[in-house]
Amino acid sequence: MTPGARIQAAIEILDRIAAGDAAERALTNWARASRFAGSKDRAAVRDHVFDVLRRWRSTAAQGGAETGRGRMLGLLRQQETDPDTLFTGEGHAPAPLSVEERAGGIEPQGASALDLPDWLFDRLAASLDDPRAVAEALRHRAPVFLRVNLLRGGRDAARAALAAEGIETQVSALSGTALRVVEGARRLSGSRAYAEGLVELQDAASQAVVDALPLGPGMRVLDYCAGGGGKALAMAARTLAPVEAHDADPRRMADLPQRALRAEADIRIVASPASGYDLVLCDVPCSGSGAWRRAPEAKWRLTPVDLTRLMAVQAEILDTCAALVAPGGALAYATCSVLRDENGAQVDGFLDRVTGWSVDNDRQFLPSDEGDGLYVAVLRRET
Numbered sequence: 001m002t003p004g005a006r007i008q009a010a011i012e013i014l015d016r017i018a019a020g021d022a023a024e025r026a027l028t029n030w031a032r033a034s035r036f037a038g039s040k041d042r043a044a045v046r047d048h049v050f051d052v053l054r055r056w057r058s059t060a061a062q063g064g065a066e067t068g069r070g071r072m073l074g075l076l077r078q079q080e081t082d083p084d085t086l087f088t089g090e091g092h093a094p095a096p097l098s099v100e101e102r103a104g105g106i107e108p109q110g111a112s113a114l115d116l117p118d119w120l121f122d123r124l125a126a127s128l129d130d131p132r133a134v135a136e137a138l139r140h141r142a143p144v145f146l147r148v149n150l151l152r153g154g155r156d157a158a159r160a161a162l163a164a165e166g167i168e169t170q171v172s173a174l175s176g177t178a179l180r181v182v183e184g185a186r187r188l189s190g191s192r193a194y195a196e197g198l199v200e201l202q203d204a205a206s207q208a209v210v211d212a213l214p215l216g217p218g219m220r221v222l223d224y225c226a227g228g229g230g231k232a233l234a235m236a237a238r239t240l241a242p243v244e245a246h247d248a249d250p251r252r253m254a255d256l257p258q259r260a261l262r263a264e265a266d267i268r269i270v271a272s273p274a275s276g277y278d279l280v281l282c283d284v285p286c287s288g289s290g291a292w293r294r295a296p297e298a299k300w301r302l303t304p305v306d307l308t309r310l311m312a313v314q315a316e317i318l319d320t321c322a323a324l325v326a327p328g329g330a331l332a333y334a335t336c337s338v339l340r341d342e343n344g345a346q347v348d349g350f351l352d353r354v355t356g357w358s359v360d361n362d363r364q365f366l367p368s369d370e371g372d373g374l375y376v377a378v379l380r381r382e383t
């Protein structure tokens with residue numbers, strides 16, 4: 001496909017998304033119907049679509065229309081790429097710009113310039129000292145991070161194995177196990193280092209969250225909202241003992257046994273956790289606001305009603321998990337959110353409802369080149 005044809009494909013997919021299709025579904029449907037598209041074409045089209053999704057409002061403003069075509073035009077203007085080189089009308093490229101399109105487009109202002117819905121800008125402003133910096137970070141692509149699986153070898157050995165396959169990494173400042181991929185990210189899924197469990201894909205701040213947990217050899221540990229199991233696997237590498245994994249939707253854990261096998265981690269799936277754990281992690285469902293650059297659609301689909309519903313679920317999970325912790329044990333509450341309502345306010349609410357608990361430590365990570373936006377609080381059961 002020519003660069004112009006890739007732009008036209010992205011325009012059509014963006015129109016499907018605007019009509020209500022989920023981004024992944026729209027991309028998959030396009031790929032199925034476009035057998036001529038090679039892997040590089042698919043990756044390029046995907047990048048265009050996700051670049052626009054991160055900047056849904058500002059690209060429409062700068063492109064002069066709330067359409068796939070308008071947004072792609074706005075994106076090219078933001079990237080200082082001359083649209084006339086791509087909107088040529090030749091082959092499968094988009095039609096040349098009209099006089100109106102050429103003259104159209106305005107400089108976005110306020111929440112539009114920050115690519116946030118208005119209501120979310122207000123929530124972010126109420127949560128953070130520098131909401132603009134966080135909103136700006138969410139407008140850019142996320143770096144790719146790996147976790148070195150210490151059950152399968154050390155960091156240097158993993159870096160060397162990756163480098164031998166053309167995947168260059170840098171050591172992350174946030175966590176001793178985190179590597180930032182600087183070259184060859186697309187080779188990862190087919191690499192031996194990945195297939196043999198030397199590394200896992202995991203954001204650096206997610207790894208730092210696990211670093212913050214009071215984990216030790218032989219502890220009895222439960223991951224109550226295990227999902228795909230990223231944190232359960234990281235915890236198993238630290239405890240050198242079984243980690244129990246639970247999720248209200250067991251289908252979310254479908255790949256976990258296979259991942260555990262590859263990583264040589266001892267993960268045991270439990271449908272009904274008992275009690276008496278030394279540590280229970282509840283990595284609760286949340287807005288995902290700290291990771292919206294990876295899943296930008298969520299930024300536009302979340303409503304105030306959704307957020308209120310999520311907050312109720314979070315409080316309920318905290319209370320359920322507290323009852324599973326042994327006296328003297330710890331309860332870790334984590335989100336991938338930067339909203340205070342889902343973070344510090346939930347912990348404050350919990351401490352108001354219970355007695356005999358205190359905060360050991362808590363930390364808010366903000367989205368940046370170093371990792372995603374996550375929150376973790378370690379709560380100690382005194383009695």
Ligand SMILES: C[S@@+](CC[C@H](N)C(=O)[O-])C[C@H]1O[C@@H](n2cnc3c(N)ncnc32)[C@H](O)[C@@H]1O
Pocket residue numbers: 224225226227228229230231232246247248249252283284285286313317
């Ligand atoms: C943020 S994800 C977990 C991500 C996972 N810990 C990881 O690191 O890959 C939240 C998970 O909580 C699960 N969940 C939602 N409500 C729940 C509930 N009431 N009890 C247990 N799990 C729940 C969801 O199915 C989802 O898999």
